[in-house]
Amino acid sequence: MSQRKRSKGFGSSQMTDGEDDFIPTQTERRSQDQVNQKVSELVQFLLVKDQKKIPIKRADMLKNVIREYRDAYSEIVNKAGKTLQEVFGLQLVEIDSKRHTYILINNLPCAEGKYLCRDEEKEKMGLLLIILSFIFMKGNSVKDSALWEFLHLLRVYPGRQHQVFGDVRKLVTEEFVRQKYLEITPIPLTDPQEFKYQWGPRAEKEISKKDVLNAVAKIQGKDPTFWSSQYSEAEATR
Amino acid sequence: MAAQMTDAHRRFLQVLMSNGITEGSEARKLHQHCCETDKVYYAHDKLDDFISTINSHLQPLFMQIRKGISEDDGRAHYAVVNLAETEVTKMASDYTEMELELFRKTMDLIILSENGFASSTDILNLADQLKTKKMKKKEAEQVLKVFVEDKWLSEKNGEYTLHTRCIIEMEQYILSNYQDVARKCNICHSLAIQSQVCESCGIGMHLPCVRKYFRGQAEPRCPKCNEFWYCDTPGVSRMGSQTHHRAPLLVVDDAS
Numbered sequence: 001m002s003q004r005k006r007s008k009g010f011g012s013s014q015m016t017d018g019e020d021d022f023i024p025t026q027t028e029r030r031s032q033d034q035v036n037q038k039v040s041e042l043v044q045f046l047l048v049k050d051q052k053k054i055p056i057k058r059a060d061m062l063k064n065v066i067r068e069y070r071d072a073y074s075e076i077v078n079k080a081g082k083t084l085q086e087v088f089g090l091q092l093v094e095i096d097s098k099r100h101t102y103i104l105i106n107n108l109p110c111a112e113g114k115y116l117c118r119d120e121e122k123e124k125m126g127l128l129l130i131i132l133s134f135i136f137m138k139g140n141s142v143k144d145s146a147l148w149e150f151l152h153l154l155r156v157y158p159g160r161q162h163q164v165f166g167d168v169r170k171l172v173t174e175e176f177v178r179q180k181y182l183e184i185t186p187i188p189l190t191d192p193q194e195f196k197y198q199w200g201p202r203a204e205k206e207i208s209k210k211d212v213l214n215a216v217a218k219i220q221g222k223d224p225t226f227w228s229s230q231y232s233e234a235e236a237t238r
Numbered sequence: 239m240a241a242q243m244t245d246a247h248r249r250f251l252q253v254l255m256s257n258g259i260t261e262g263s264e265a266r267k268l269h270q271h272c273c274e275t276d277k278v279y280y281a282h283d284k285l286d287d288f289i290s291t292i293n294s295h296l297q298p299l300f301m302q303i304r305k306g307i308s309e310d311d312g313r314a315h316y317a318v319v320n321l322a323e324t325e326v327t328k329m330a331s332d333y334t335e336m337e338l339e340l341f342r343k344t345m346d347l348i349i350l351s352e353n354g355f356a357s358s359t360d361i362l363n364l365a366d367q368l369k370t371k372k373m374k375k376k377e378a379e380q381v382l383k384v385f386v387e388d389k390w391l392s393e394k395n396g397e398y399t400l401h402t403r404c405i406i407e408m409e410q411y412i413l414s415n416y417q418d419v420a421r422k423c424n425i426c427h428s429l430a431i432q433s434q435v436c437e438s439c440g441i442g443m444h445l446p447c448v449r450k451y452f453r454g455q456a457e458p459r460c461p462k463c464n465e466f467w468y469c470d471t472p473g474v475s476r477m478g479s480q481t482h483h484r485a486p487l488l489v490v491d492d493a494s
Contacts, residue, residue, distance in 0.1 A: 040299040044320070047255070048332055087295045088255075089248030106252070108245050109276070 030072050041065050042080040050104040053179040058100035095201040103180060105205045123164045128181055132203055133212050144195040209234040241291045246276040251292055255318050258389040259403035262314035306406035309432045312446025317406045336370040337381050348399055349416050354432035355397040400431050423447050424461055439463035
């Protein structure tokens, strides 16, 4: 079955191997039922936290769910990851191995039509995709001034309330960043301070560069191969 | 061993969860969409089987896709619920303690009311009585808005009732925590929040159930005591015309 295949790669790279509190004999110390109970609790916890797409810290999992089962941490997280994959089609990914933060990403093949996301989310996702396309087509990194100039063309202005997006600056620089779709880093030695915008880890995992390139090519009426470096990158990351 | 889940099942489950609650015909369309997208066998009359496959995999996680009937229009709806007897604190969202307390108190008002509605004024008056932390009226208004957006409450002309999603999720909790107060519909025997009540014997019925039951009857009579049914003719909205009041004699402490 397909999900078996996919879940195999799981647990190796994303999971916290070599944890300092990893104890190999953990299964002997806890009954399987107790561990499974914690696994279900963790799955529910992750599903609720994921609704807002904010990364989940390991510390919060330990504090709110795993608690006295700290010694079985790796086993519980691995099993929860496997369940999320097999039942919900979601993949638990560690996006920051220093701070141990996780996100859930959708692992199902992209669908077309109206079920992509909730209605309220659709407009925001549209804006996000435009921004991500712009960054990708400009060589994976753009300055803040260039991005706002580009959005200006679409009549989206940072200082003004937008009738759909509300406070656009907040949406772009805070919400998308918190959700790990965008990454904003200060450019050193600039005065006034400038920033560069790049794809965040969630975007890298969830959004296909090939789809982005194809969409841009369609709008411009050109063949995707016209942009050779983007084309080879899109083919490589597919 | 239960039937295997496919990507179609997973997709269906994902959409159902992100919707919060899904109306029956919407769920049937979604069923077709998922099966076609992921190229698995589709039969239009097999939605129940499709869902029970998902449920067999949700069961170890104490979750379930449950079907419930809307008290407004009598149509079926589906929601993913938590099976471990859902307490207010376990509502599938991360509300603060203060917000949950406001929800609990709002639920008290609604359930203790005669017709299943609580006015926004009454709810907002609760805001500065919260034990966790007092809430400004403005804040409380905002929180109510979120409850409506998240489909825990629904609002009509400034009056609030429990959303179908909330009833599907918390029926058991409400029936056991408001034992003496919560009514069951005399027709369908499930929890009735918005209901018409017999003036002589006190039984309650859902509006859609009332409509169905009295259809084709010359004179509406209570199915239990056979007294004349004094409530407005079904189909005609009772809201707005009727001022709402709390049921008398019921002084119940917090459900907590």
